Amino acid sequence: MADVETLITEWLSIPEFADALGLPQRQGRKLVDEQVVLSARIGPNQALAVPAAFVRDGQILPGLTGTITVLRDSGLPDDEALEWLFTPDPTLPIEGGPMGMLLAGRKAEVRKRAMEMAL
Secondary structure: OHHHHHHOOOEEEHHHHHHHOOOOHHHHHHHHHOOOOOOEEEOOOOEEEEEHHHEEOOEEOOOHHHHHHHHHHOOOOHHHHHHHHHOOOOOOOOOOHHHHHHHOOOHHHHHHHHHHHOO
């Protein structure tokens, strides 16, 4: 999991994640438990956290939830899905790998590549 911690520099604890969405902490935790977003255990205490890039303007990044579903349906474990989303990919037209594309609102190309991994 150290690779994911290196790739993703900004994390939100569950209380911070809930606060960023304007939700009570238990509802933020429920989003993680129901696998609406990906999370990882990070740091020396192995605290559960969500990448900060998953939240934009007080909402879960548009296109993220469906992309996570495609990655899971492709058989990718959550830690590998996080790694894939944040690994730079020079073949994409936008810097930052698949997350850069999602942040730019270009989910179609990201999902196409995610589906290709299942083949």
